[in-house]
Amino acid sequence: MKLEELEMRYVPRIEPLFSGPGWMALGAFALVTLVVLPLLYLLPAADSALHVSSYTITLAGKIMCYCIVAMAMNLIWGYTGILSLGHGVFFALGGYAFGMYLMRQIGREGQYQSDLPDFMVFLDWKAFPWFWTGSEHFLWSATLVILAPGLLALAFGYFAFRSRIKGVYFSIITQAMTFAFMLLFFRNDTGFGGNNGFTDFKRVLGFPITAPSTRAAIFAMTALALIGVVFLTRYLIRSKVGRVLTAIRDSESRLMFSGYNPLGYKLFVWTLSAVLCGIAGALYVPQVGIINPSEMSPANSIEIAVWVAVGGRGSLIGPLLGAAVVNGAKSFFTQTFPEYWLFFLGLLFILVTLFLPRGVIGLLSPARWRRT
């Protein structure tokens, strides 16, 4: 047989970035989150049936932040097979980095009318600690949002992956890491507001932070970030890097004997995942209005893994659904039957593990799992 014929028959077609329905779903999502919801929030009168409340916008924005975290978790766990139980720390570091800027924006409008944030006045500090230098500049804080989680992940990952720490051992030390950071941030002397963290924000880039137009803008930016992460993940997974990552998950030793050094790939995807979490954290803080060390509690990081497991790890859309469904259920339960939420979460996790190993997405489309 001629080679050309062979290629015609056997070489897989290069897959499009998204299928037709995929593009349509993305477009619909962009339309709703970038145009429809912000307009319904800003334009109709508060008593109109069409009006979307501040509560709804904030909740939806918060859930989109969680969706970004779930996508980031999926990169490292779903595709690469490395379970992190410490992703909360990257989320919180991004939040703190941006929170520093928001604290500086309060200016002299705090309780004590000082240039320093209230908690520093309370501690009788006279000047900002060195690591607050430059935090009044938006661009530097935005850089820190990426640098802080990125550098921590890079250093932690380098030593862990170089020592070939794998599986449950890796999960345990990530859990220990987030716990250690939580204890560190609880201390008042650390310089991040102790157990109260940062709150009472007034402005962002000079705009009042609770004004509907500001909220709508941050909401739309979160949606854009989420869409960007979907594109990035899809691009990455379709590239040869994506195939190497799933090969690490499925048979790391075969990959090494094929001449790949997994260290570089693991570090790359681990650091990328941490940075995405940091960005999600930075978008989360101005919407929720508070960041404190409880975001670093081990349970929070475990919950991230639950979202991904529920949605379906190793699929593009599954983790997104998982984060949305679990957090939607959470806000419903904590309002109506607050005492039953944790039981429900535990039950959900058990049921999904037993009956839906591919998560919710496995129910909808078995084919999607197969290819990724």
Added chain:
Amino acid sequence: MNTISEEISVSGNTSGLSHVLQGGVDITHGPILYLDDITVSFDGFKALSKLTLTVEAGELRCVIGPNGAGKTTMMDVITGKTRPDEGSAYFGQTIDLARLTEPEIAHAGIGRKFQKPTVFENHTVFENLELAMKTDKRVWASLRARLSAEQLDRICKTLELIKLQGEAGRLAGLLSHGQKQWLEIGMLLMQEPRLLLLDEPVAGMTDEETERTAELFKSLAGERSVVVVEHDMEFIGSIASVVTVLHEGAVLAEGTMDAVKNDERVIEVYLGR
């Protein structure tokens, strides 16, 4: 269907880049692999005890031995998975295997097939070959990697060679045992190794497949060196020029199949006849 040897020579003759990458194995003095006085112990148990073995460039060597003789440990030492406690292992004249990691050794030109066929089960047959192909395997190169026409040709030729052209788009996990063995051999060939280490390559194959495999290995020798660990005596008889018998981590006998078969000590410990 072209003959196997023709296809091999085509697939072996690739772009200039791969020759540069492959360079550095100095075989001017003949041998491609030197193992000298290698000792490996696990908790006091000596898996290898002063093993000395030399493989000539282009040779097809078979290694046999009873269970626990140290065959797989020897492969682990050569591929960098296990570090020897004593002794030295050289690839060509100059490459000290004890100082390289597994991926570095693979890059230097040693390919390994595992005892249990090990392929990427959630990837298609085509993707398995693509991943194994000799190229720059660092992250940034992989991010931008696009298959060139030449690389596509190589993958297609290997697909034909391992008779999996009809399965190119199937997941490797869905292949039969024998097909997985062939796919793994195909992956090794895509790496363009100078030395192939094959751990029980015909286990689970039908007689016809075994015969074809023997033919393939014989055609590989010459350009590449091949070390086969196998239990199937008939298979070894059909391919080997020199057979090495391992026992308790050291070489017990070495020679042609006939000479080894008639060696008293070999009969005692291994053949048991």
